[in-house]
Amino acid sequence: MQYLANPTRFLKLTNPLIPLAWWVMFILLAVGLYGALVSSPPDYQQGESVRIMYVHVPAAWMALFVYSVMALASAVAVIFRHPLADVAAKTAAPIGAVFCFLALATGSLWGKPMWGAWWVWDARLTSMFVLMLLYLGYIAIWQAIDEPHRAAMIARIVALVGFINVPIVKFSVDWWNSLHQPASVFRMSGPTIAPSMLWPLLVMGLAYTFMFVALHLIAIRAEIAARKIRQIHIAEIGER
Amino acid sequence: MDTAANHVGFVMAAYLLSFLCLVALATFIIARDRRLKAEVELLERDRNRKKTS
Numbered sequence: 017m018q019y020l021a022n023p024t025r026f027l028k029l030t031n032p033l034i035p036l037a038w039w040v041m042f043i044l045l046a047v048g049l050y051g052a053l054v055s056s057p058p059d060y061q062q063g064e065s066v067r068i069m070y071v072h073v074p075a076a077w078m079a080l081f082v083y084s085v086m087a088l089a090s091a092v093a094v095i096f097r098h099p100l101a102d103v104a105a106k107t108a109a110p111i112g113a114v115f116c117f118l119a120l121a122t123g124s125l126w127g128k129p130m131w132g133a134w135w136v137w138d139a140r141l142t143s144m145f146v147l148m149l150l151y152l153g154y155i156a157i158w159q160a161i162d163e164p165h166r167a168a169m170i171a172r173i174v175a176l177v178g179f180i181n182v183p184i185v186k187f188s189v190d191w192w193n194s195l196h197q198p199a200s201v202f203r204m205s206g207p208t209i210a211p212s213m214l215w216p217l218l219v220m221g222l223a224y225t226f227m228f229v230a231l232h233l234i235a236i237r238a239e240i241a242a243r244k245i246r247q248i249h250i251a252e253i254g255e256r
Numbered sequence: 257m258d259t260a261a262n263h264v265g266f267v268m269a270a271y272l273l274s275f276l277c278l279v280a281l282a283t284f285i286i287a288r289d290r291r292l293k294a295e296v297e298l299l300e301r302d303r304n305r306k307k308t309s
Contacts, residue, residue, distance in 0.1 A: 053257050053271075064261040071274040114281045122270040129263040231282060234289050241292035248299045 023240045026100060030233050037230035044223035051216025059213075068126040070216055073201075074224040076119035079147060080182050082112030082228060086154070087179035090172040100236070102168040103243075105175055106158055107235035111228055113151035120144055131195055139188035140196035147185060150178040164243075 052070035059066035086105045093101035123141070124134045135141065154174050161167035189198045200208045207214055257264070 058258070058261070063263065064258055064267055065263045067257060067267045068270045071270055075274065111281065111285075114277055118274055118277055121273055125266045125270045125273070129266050227278065227282075231285050235285050238285065238289035238292050241289070241296045244296050245292065245299060248296075248303065 023100065027237060027240065031237070034230055034233050037226050037233070041223050041226035041230060044219055044226060048216055048220035048223050051219060056213050056216050057210075062130060065126060065129050066213070068122055069213075070220045072119060072122040072126055073217060074221040075115045075122060076144070077221055078224045078228060079112055079116035079119050079144070080185060081225070082108050082115060083147060083150070083175075083179065083182055085232075086112065086175045087182075090175035093168065094172055094176070100240075102164075102172070103236055103239045104232070106168075106171065107239050108232055109151055109154050109158075111231050111235065113148065113155060115224070115228075116144065116148045116151055120148060127195075136195055138194045138196060139192035140185065140194050143181060143185040143188045146181050147178075150174065150181060154178070164246075 048070065052067055056067070056070075058064050086108050089101045089105035089108070092098050093105065120141075123144075127136070128134050154171055157171045157174060158167050161170065186199075188194065189196050201214070201217065209217070257267075
């Protein structure tokens with residue numbers, strides 16, 4: 017892991033991965049969308065509305081996954097003082113926030129025809145809303161504090177403390193009575209969803225994952241450039 | 257997909273919203289990367305010029 021601490025080495029290693037991640041993402045997205053919109057059957061109760069699942073559920077998975085990546089990167093920054101760990105956490109946050117927003121918005125578009133309400137304050141929806149606030153709070157810290165080391169210290173605490181919300185989101189449908197349906201894919205006793213609906217869902221989930229990988233690597237590269245610009249400006253001020 | 261079925265508008269809205277948000281996110285990230293990369297190159301070129309002169 018320390019081998020990647022050097023930004024030049026990191027970029028040399030990851031730059032070829034970006035086009036690869038894009039290509040895999042595009043192929044998976046094409047296959048996933050075909051499965052979601054063409055080959056998978058309508059639900060016997062929800063009808064065609066069930067197709068919202070193929071964009072809603074992967075977005076929700078990614079919102080949780082990206083926050084976990086941020087928490088892991090923050091832990092690595094605290095324990096190992098890895099110079100790129102804070103960069104990884106910082107650049108993951110806006111991507112995770114967009115996935116979280118999409119999970120909330122597409123969930124709302126699914127809720128209206130199925131529940132008759134755009135929004136209900138039940139455990140799953142409320143804990144997802146808290147996750148959105150955590151993302152926004154984390155981004156706000158980096159935006160509000162000019163000094164990067166101070167911002168990083170506070171951001172790490174938010175990412176690590178906020179991680180407690182991730183299992184709350186996951187298990188909220190088991191711990192409390194909820195309008196939201198219980199877990200039907202990642203369960204101890206296996207998925208309860210029909211295979212014809214499961215495979216497009218998993219392929220879409222993988223497509224979103226590769227999209228995150230590509231965007232995250234580009235965002236890390238941009239943040240490394242931003243820090244280099246800052247260093248050049250500081251060096252110029254020192255030379256005067 | 258049966259486009260005449262009930263609530264298809266909600267399905268289309270969900271896909272359209274996802275597409276627009278993800279394209280906007282990708283555009284923002286890629287544009288920032290290109291802008292900063294160009295800025296670094298410009299600054300380094302200036303620095304090298306100053307060093308040699």
